[in-house]
Amino acid sequence: MADSILELHGVKAHFPVYRGFLHRRRIGDVRAVDGVTLSLARGEVLGLVGESGCGKSTLARTVLQLIPPTAGRIVLDGRDLTNASARELMACRRDLQMVFQDPFASLNPSLNVFETLAEPLRVHRMCPPSEVAARVGVLMHTVGLSPRFVRKYPHEFSGGQRQRIAIARALALEPKVIVADEPVSALDVSIQAQILNLLGQLTQRMHLSLIFIAHDLSVVKHISDRIAVMYLGKIVELGPAVDVIERPVHPYTRALISAIPRPDPDAERSRQRIVLLGDPPSPAHPPDGCAFHPRCPHAQERCKASAPSLAPFAGREVACVRAGEIQVP
Amino acid sequence: MPLLSVTDLRTHFHSGGGVTRAVDGVSFSVERGETLGLVGESGSGKSVTCYSIMGLIPRPPGRVEGGAALFDGTDLLRCPPREARAIRGKRLAMIFQDPMTSLNPYLRISDQLIEPLLIHEQIPRKEALRRGIEMLEAVGIHDAPRQIRRYPHEFSGGMRQRVMIAMALVTRPELLIADEPTTALDVTVQAQILELIRRFQRELDMAVIFITHDLAVVSGLCDRVQVMYAGRIVETAGTRALFSRPRHPYTRALQRSIPAIQPKGSELYTIPGLPPDLSKPQPGCPFAPRCEFAADRCRTTAVELAEVAPGQSQACLRVQAGEI
Numbered sequence: 001m002a003d004s005i006l007e008l009h010g011v012k013a014h015f016p017v018y019r020g021f022l023h024r025r026r027i028g029d030v031r032a033v034d035g036v037t038l039s040l041a042r043g044e045v046l047g048l049v050g051e052s053g054c055g056k057s058t059l060a061r062t063v064l065q066l067i068p069p070t071a072g073r074i075v076l077d078g079r080d081l082t083n084a085s086a087r088e089l090m091a092c093r094r095d096l097q098m099v100f101q102d103p104f105a106s107l108n109p110s111l112n113v114f115e116t117l118a119e120p121l122r123v124h125r126m127c128p129p130s131e132v133a134a135r136v137g138v139l140m141h142t143v144g145l146s147p148r149f150v151r152k153y154p155h156e157f158s159g160g161q162r163q164r165i166a167i168a169r170a171l172a173l174e175p176k177v178i179v180a181d182e183p184v185s186a187l188d189v190s191i192q193a194q195i196l197n198l199l200g201q202l203t204q205r206m207h208l209s210l211i212f213i214a215h216d217l218s219v220v221k222h223i224s225d226r227i228a229v230m231y232l233g234k235i236v237e238l239g240p241a242v243d244v245i246e247r248p249v250h251p252y253t254r255a256l257i258s259a260i261p262r263p264d265p266d267a268e269r270s271r272q273r274i275v276l277l278g279d280p281p282s283p284a285h286p287p288d289g290c291a292f293h294p295r296c297p298h299a300q301e302r303c304k305a306s307a308p309s310l311a312p313f314a315g316r317e318v319a320c321v322r323a324g325e326i327q328v329p
Numbered sequence: 330m331p332l333l334s335v336t337d338l339r340t341h342f343h344s345g346g347g348v349t350r351a352v353d354g355v356s357f358s359v360e361r362g363e364t365l366g367l368v369g370e371s372g373s374g375k376s377v378t379c380y381s382i383m384g385l386i387p388r389p390p391g392r393v394e395g396g397a398a399l400f401d402g403t404d405l406l407r408c409p410p411r412e413a414r415a416i417r418g419k420r421l422a423m424i425f426q427d428p429m430t431s432l433n434p435y436l437r438i439s440d441q442l443i444e445p446l447l448i449h450e451q452i453p454r455k456e457a458l459r460r461g462i463e464m465l466e467a468v469g470i471h472d473a474p475r476q477i478r479r480y481p482h483e484f485s486g487g488m489r490q491r492v493m494i495a496m497a498l499v500t501r502p503e504l505l506i507a508d509e510p511t512t513a514l515d516v517t518v519q520a521q522i523l524e525l526i527r528r529f530q531r532e533l534d535m536a537v538i539f540i541t542h543d544l545a546v547v548s549g550l551c552d553r554v555q556v557m558y559a560g561r562i563v564e565t566a567g568t569r570a571l572f573s574r575p576r577h578p579y580t581r582a583l584q585r586s587i588p589a590i591q592p593k594g595s596e597l598y599t600i601p602g603l604p605p606d607l608s609k610p611q612p613g614c615p616f617a618p619r620c621e622f623a624a625d626r627c628r629t630t631a632v633e634l635a636e637v638a639p640g641q642s643q644a645c646l647r648v649q650a651g652e653i
Contacts, residue, residue, distance in 0.1 A: 051518075052515055158603055189583060189587060190370065190600040193586035193598065194599045196597055200594070215516065221588070222588035222591070259516040261523070261543070261548065263587055264548055265569045266569070
């Protein structure tokens with residue numbers, strides 16, 4: 001894609017598993033992220049969904065080089081991050097920022113709002129020291145916090161306000177890409193709406209690209225342009241948000257979407273649910289072939305033989321050999 | 330007669346900073362076999378209401394200041410402890426949000442699962458174990474005779490929640506209180522657990538109080554929904570009526586802020602301001618400072634729940650007066 005800001009090529013993040021005390025030996029790998037290829041366009045919001053343990057948070061951290069990838073390439077705005085020197089990485093970090101799930105844990109409790117927001121400005125020399133205070137004021141205004149609070153500490157704020165501080169901190173460096181890992185999961189519905197509106201406005205106004213990770217599909221659909229569905233370290237379906245949510249193709253996506261309760265009593269009572277049996281398998285021992293086949297209602301012999309890769313289907317990409325055969329409702 | 334009827338329950342927490350009125354005059358009842366949803370944001374008092382009924386309020390700092398909770402004629406808040414214990418854990422059971430912190434990590438599942446049977450039914454251990462295994466199978470745990478010997482950490486989150494449900498249901502309770510049992514789980518596992526609760530409710534003809542902050546979960550599960558705000562009930566209605574015709578401004582605001590029922594990408598409605606500080610009581614309606622319809626009298630006059638349609642009550646002066 002010509003206008004992509006971030007590209008991932010076959011990114012893997014494996015964690016070795018050791019056994020033994022005197023004779024420590026490697027007995028395998030947890031394949032948290034197992035070959036992810038995708039690209040993010042400028043100004044695009046990409047939703048990343050999947051159950052816990054599917055590798056979506058590990059993927060986010062790998063993109064930011066917080067976890068070094070085991071294999072694959074990550075290209076940010078034409079610069080390859082995988083073999084970058086510490087100095088180059090530092091420059092890239094300016095363009096790539098993260099917002100974490102828990103605003104109680106991700107803010108330093110002993111720094112007040114001013115110190116929290118001024119630190120990145122100073123470290124990356126974003127402006128002369130004399131202008132730092134003014135920049136902090138602008139940032140607080142951008143995320144809808146009153147500059148009166150500038151000397152307050154994180155514990156004096158509510159969850160939603162803290163998440164605003166975390167977003168302001170990410171925006172301080174004027175990044176091109178923000179990775180938000182479950183930014184609204186810890187918040188109440190009414191506060192969640194405020195943060196979603198804020199993120200929506202910011203991406204539009206500042207032409208930011210956003211990778212938005214969440215397990216709540218209705219939230220993801222609301223904010224995303226495209227959605228990627230992950231299962232056991234791999235992307236199984238990737239396409240325009242409305243298509244993926246309203247006309248899912250991959251059996252896993254369909255099960256996932258049928259499991260979301262809807263706030264509509266009549267629809268709730270009449271609809272068919274695809275209830276998946278069991279839990280997702282462990283990424284340390286992924287099943288042979290398609291990782292989803294043990295839980296898949298449509299699995300056949302050939303699904304056990306080889307792992308399907310993403311292939312174009314019905315205006316999106318799907319990793320299922322039976323994509324064309326299964327009746328789409 | 331309703332199975333459980335709570336009247337004017339008030340639970341306050343006393344601390345150095347003053348008195349926090351976590352539950353402030355809550356009245357409701359649950360019929361046999363009914364599913365009641367209790368909805369509200371964090372701090373609205375929905376959990377404290379149920380903890381008070383179960384006698385789980387830590388004292389100090391908490392204290393049930395007043396009110397009654399009649400379970401089949403026995404006031405759980407005033408009767409002798411021995412009588413209350415005979416009901417709690419047998420006829421009245423509870424499951425919690427986080428199955429990891431509510432199971433004892435030192436005990437095998439078998440010990441925890443059959444404890445209520447040994448205490449309440451005084452049956453031999455062997456018999457209790459047999460019923461425990463039966464129950465585990467019923468909640469969908471395969472290979473139960475072997476699994477029952479395991480410890481909580483050996484199970485996944487969804488499996489632990491199943492164990493919790495088995496533990497709560499092993500005495501065949503008449504009322505189950507479920508406090509956000511699916512909030513910590515993935516949607517696919519959530520669907521399994523909700524299905525399980527639904528099935529047992531039919532089979533045991535059990536009443537359920539389902540506490541959640543997620544309106545969507547309520548819509549498929551509950552017969553009736555109660556919305557709580559700042560320690561009070563602001564609206565109660567049949568599920569269908571609540572979703573099609575919410576009356577109270579807070580319920581409406583909540584609905585408008587859910588992305589699932591709003592057009593994609595549209596600006597979501599946000600409730601301005603923050604929930605009130607429950608240690609500083611205000612004279613009027615607790616929602617008035619954030620309400621777009623608030624009039625002067627909302628800030629000064631106390632408001633009670635009143636029926637606006639059959640089976641639907643709400644606590645808003647202006648709706649009661651027919652102004653909105």
